[in-house]
Amino acid sequence: MLLVPAALALVLLLAPLVALVAATPWGDLGSRVLEPAVLDALRLSLTTAAVSTVLCLLVGVPLAWVLARADLRGRSLVRALVTVPLVLPPVVGGVALLLLLGRRAPVGRQLEAWFGVGVPFTTLAVVLAQTFVALPFLVLAVEGAIGGTDERREAAAATLGASRWYVVRRVTLPAAAPGIAAGAALCFARALGEFGATLTFAGSFPGTTRTMPLAVHLALDTDPDAAVAMSLLLLVLSVAVLLVMRGRWMGGLTGARDAAPAGGRSP
Amino acid sequence: MRARCAGRAVAVAVASGLLAALAACAGPGAGAGPGTGAPVPTTTDAGPTGTVVVLAAASLTDVLATVVEDLERAHPGLEVRTSLGASSTLAAQVVAGAPADVLVTASAATMSTVTDALGCTPAVVARNTLQIAVPAGNPADVTGLADLADPDLTVALCDPSAPCGAVAAQVLMSAGVTAAPDTLEQDARATLTKVRLGEVDAALVYRTDVLAAGPDVEGLDVPAEHSVATDYLALALPDAPHPDAARAVVAHLRSPAGAAALRAAGFGTP
Amino acid sequence: MTPVLRRVAGRARALAPAPTGDLDAHVVVRRGTWTLDLALTVPAGRVVAVLGPNGGGKSTALAALAGLVRLDAGHVRLGDRTLADAAADVDVPPERRRLGVLLQDVLLVPHLTARENVAFGRRAAGEHAGDARRRADDLLAALAVEDRARTRAHRLSGGQAQRVGLARALAVDPAALLLDEPFAALDASGRTVARAVVERHVRATGVPAVLVTHDLADALALADDVVVVEHGRAVQRGTAHAVAAAPATPYVAGLVAALDGRAPGVVT
Structure with missing residues (x-):
């Protein structure tokens, strides 16, 4: 009964990708992908997405921990706020970033006064735009992973004299590692695909702010075959990232499932 | 290239050379329209009716609203639907067989991808020139094209692969300026948006865009000797589902009323 | 030695034994209509067994002593230290109570090896890895699980995990x-070994020990005194033998009957 809609869902997800692969100009794919402009965009995309992912991990994991564990008033409100960028059109995110960090915005004006350069049109702007849209993916994935670990293990570790920070480092985070890896993979993939906020906030300049999605969008107007070749490259990259991370994730999950040694529990 | 599509073009083809060119232009739509062979194009027939789909360059957004209003008033049975976008995108849609009646592009090169494929000749309906757009009050005191080379200024240009970027490159080359842009935007509107938001000090965009942006943006003329005009070309598509209506739209764009609307929006007219 | 190494070495310190004394507690924990209200005194160097049925409150009492459950009333004092005092709003967090x-x-900790689990507390206190590991290996050997030292905790059997958990404490x-039920998952021989290790530790260090169990044999083997807890309250106190000789409730009587059915050699 469920097989028909399930198959339909699969077709909806995969058919466009199949069409993309089918439209790929295989003959000169190599030369198209190796063009300096494409390589520039690829290098920029990979580095900015990697930096954004690290940034997301640095601030997102602590936020996820707070959401999952801390005694925090208004926690569900904070969680709802975290998810806003998920449902926000990325272009709106770009506008919001401009309103905060643009040269006419109070914060942006101050930054420009201090450092002499504005944030928009810099690679930093690309990273910020990617971080803005990718962070919720990481936070939600990691919060779920931390929430899924056994809090009593942390309590048991605390009785051995371990500080809260030590418990987080040695017990909570390793236990949530598979979820963190999955979150980081999602985060990276999302950052890699970021388009709207980047275009709005960072502009589009080769080597500085023109990431793969921007290059694809531009090429679509002038050289559709190049756009298809680049899209295929992006697709392969994203799938590779997800496959690698998924392999680890599954391994980690099996480990976690084996982890409960003793049986029942009385109040 | 002043004629229109297929058989209809015969009416205005006077030079024999042009006639020869048109012979090669007989596309799949040749002889299909009911108006084929009619001596004079006119918009005052019993009137085209139905829904006509016009694909037009995004820079025509505002003026098209006026044109559509005029058209629909002149032809009560006619409903005009517009789809606005980058010329190249629209052209690609037409080549791919989108069910459209009229295509208006902001670039002769883009239009030629359609006419090459379909074998027709478009008509020039408007001309546009570039202006240096600066945020209201001109905070960076931009005075001319040379300022676009100042690395301390934040400058936006259209990407050279976009029509407005190609024109900008010609203008800059003519003036001997090597610009130092901070961003190369997809199209003129995106470039103008950066000016409107005050995120860039200057940009090269179409005069019409500056005019449409209202008080947020000021325009500085490019010296006449460096100015390069862009032709806007309109084409009633040979496979148009509503050929009469399609011709009516193109004719209206070239009529005094259409030209007046275009000029009001900042365009030059042929 | 490079400056970095010296700094690391300087930070790593040996974990000093905690100052001990008598354990004096009165724990009151309310859960809706259910109330745990238990006074408990364990002199230094002695073992008190808390006996009772599941749901009687004995595990909650132990969690309250450990600082994992907040007191609604009462206190926990250990020697000179006040670990908790509901009236004075004192509640030392578990990581600073220095309890086993x-x-x-x-x-x-599932992803750590048995040895790393045992060394965990000493490493958390900043002890050098080598020292903590030697101590861990000694304890694992004493509990006859040294062959599992390098096994990750999630691969240990229930009995092995219990011995590692005891070593960790x-x-x-x-x-x-x-x-809390430290021998429940052990077979007869493992149980004998583990009881001996606990007894030796208590006598050698002079710390008070609370042994929660529902096995009268554990109490008879290790405990100086027994408290029977049912429905959140102490229903009988005395030496293990005195309680076994004169059960005050049907539950205790049942424990005695179950014990009589066993091989007499188990009771020491």
Whole structure:
């Protein structure tokens, strides 16, 4: 009964990708992908997405921990706020970033006064735009992973004299590692695909702010075959990232499932 | 290239050379329209009716609203639907067989991808020139094209692969300026948006865009000797589902009323 | 030695044994209509067994002593230290109580090896890895699980995990021992070994020990005194033999009957 809609869902997800692969100009794919402009965009995309992912991990994991564990008033409100960028059109995110960090915005004006350069049109702007849209993916994935670990293990570790920070480092985070890896993979993939906020906030300049999605969008107007070749490259990259991370994730999950040694529990 | 599509073009083809060119232009739509062979194009027939789909360059957004209003008033049975976008995108849609009646592009090169494929000749309906757009009050005191080379200024240009970027490159080359842009935007509107938001000090965009942006943006003329005009070309598509209506739209764009609307929006007219 | 190494070495310190003394507690915990209200005194160097049926409150009492459950009233004092005092709003967090706690579910850190689990508390206190590991290996050997030292905790059997958990609690040189069913998953010989290790530790270090169990044999083997807890309250106190000789409730009587059915050699 469920097989028909399930198959339909699969077709909806995969058919466009199949069409993309089918439209790929295989003959000169190599030369198209190796063009300096494409390589520039690829290098920029990979580095900015990697930096954004690290940034997301640095601030997102602590936020996820707070959401999952801390005694925090208004926690569900904070969680709802975290998810806003998920449902926000990325272009709106770009506008919001401009309103905060643009040269006419109070914060942006101050930054420009201090450092002499504005944030928009810099690679930093690309990273910020990617971080803005990718962070919720990481936070939600990691919060779920931390929430899924056994809090009593942390309590048991605390009785051995371990500080809260030590418990987080040695017990909570390793236990949530598979979820963190999955979150980081999602985060990276999302950052890699970021388009709207980047275009709005960072502009589009080769080597500085023109990431793969921007290059694809531009090429679509002038050289559709190049756009298809680049899209295929992006697709392969994203799938590779997800496959690698998924392999680890599954391994980690099996480990976690084996982890409960003793049986029942009385109040 | 002043004629229109297929058989209809015969009416205005006077030079024999042009006639020869048109012979090669007989596309799949040749002889299909009911108006084929009619001596004079006119918009005052019993009137085209139905829904006509016009694909037009995004820079025509505002003026098209006026044109559509005029058209629909002149032809009560006619409903005009517009789809606005980058010329190249629209052209690609037409080549791919989108069910459209009229295509208006902001670039002769883009239009030629359609006419090459379909074998027709478009008509020039408007001309546009570039202006240096600066945020209201001109905070960076931009005075001319040379300022676009100042690395301390934040400058936006259209990407050279976009029509407005190609024109900008010609203008800059003519003036001997090597610009130092901070961003190369997809199209003129995106470039103008950066000016409107005050995120860039200057940009090269179409005069019409500056005019449409209202008080947020000021325009500085490019010296006449460096100015390069862009032709806007309109084409009633040979496979148009509503050929009469399609011709009516193109004719209206070239009529005094259409030209007046275009000029009001900042365009030059042929 | 490079400056970095010296700094690391300087930070790594040996974990000093915690100052101990008598454990004096009165724990009151309310859960809706259910109330735990238990006074408990364990002199230094002695073992008190808390006996009772599941749901009677004995595990909650132990969690309250460990600082994992907040007191609604009462206090926990250990020697000179006040670990909790509801009236004075004192509640020392578990990580600063310096207790050796083995919970009923053991709850080892699954991705760490048995040895790393035992060394965990000493490493957390900043002790050098080598010192902490030697101590861990000694305890694992004493409990006859040294062959599993390098096995990750999630691969240990229930009995092995329980012994590692016991070693982990003893390894931190605690000021008191709080053991919840520490022998439940062990076979007869493992049980004998583990009881001996606990007894030796208590006599050698002079710490008070609370042994939560529903097995009268554990109490008879290890405990100086027994408290029977049913419905959140102490229903009988006395030496293990006195309680076994004169059960005050049907539950205790049942324990005695179950014990009589066993091989007499188990009772020491």
